[in-house]
Amino acid sequence: MNTTAILATPLGPLALTGSEAGLSAVTFLDEETEATRPAAVPACLRPAREQLVAYFGRELRDFTLAYAPASGTDFQRQVWQALTGIGYGRTASYRDVAKLLNNPKSVRAVGAANGQNPLAIVWPCHRVIGADGSLTGYAGGMHRKKWLLEFERPTRQGGLFG
Template sequence: MEFNLTAYYKTPIGIAKIVGDKNGLQAITVLDEAIEITEEIPEILKDCTQQLDEYFKGTRTSFDLKLNPQGTDFQQKVWAELLNIPFGKTCTYLEQSKKLGNVKAIRAVASANGKNPLWIVIPCHRIIGSDGSLTGYAGGIWRKKWLLKHENPSTQQSLF
């Protein structure tokens, strides 16, 4: 019998709970409550924490991890499509629905995005409203804003 391993990892925007086993990562969620971080990261989760470290330091723009998110076939398709959105770019729910072949599935697509179990790695934070608004994000709109700014920082031009 396979057991999931869990680690609590400190990020600049909250404690991430990372869950996985030899078949891959099943969940990365951000917690609002203060919880003790894991001192000794389980070997199977070390690659994830290393890549998240690099992401938050600004040296990683894509992830190379074995993923095993649990969801319906439709949710899996939606999450797979999210992986095609490049670092520093955004996509609307409508564009995502079109890419999945059903413009009328926009609400179902939005719902599946909201159930994305792999925070940051499957980049649902890159989905915005058609009017450019930062709509729904399970981790909170302030985190979505932070992540988008982290991935696409505005460069201050010198006046002199």
């Protein structure tokens, strides 16, 4: 059975959802919601909470959690897995991700899968940009995507393969 905890972040509250099987969702909340006290966070969500706190504290760049997304086609899951290969401070285009999946014609499908990513920040869909370097859609809002990219910028080293 899934359980949820709320984490206060510089981007507003995040809802963390999961079970003993793993983290199933990290979702931005647009309304102000009281954060779950650390001691009250369910045990299955504590690693996710701790790692997100460390990420926002600039102490963590790579998440190492158990994942249990509630949905997703095989293709979506391939795209979401590919997102984890885009390093902290780096970006990749939708075309880069499609090529990485050996399916260069799937650029639009990659974009659609990226938009359905259930684990914001943890599976870094915010690092996917347009082929011309422009910021493109983000389910959490463009202001959050821009903030996350700027937050990671001090270590930016180029594109996915750079």
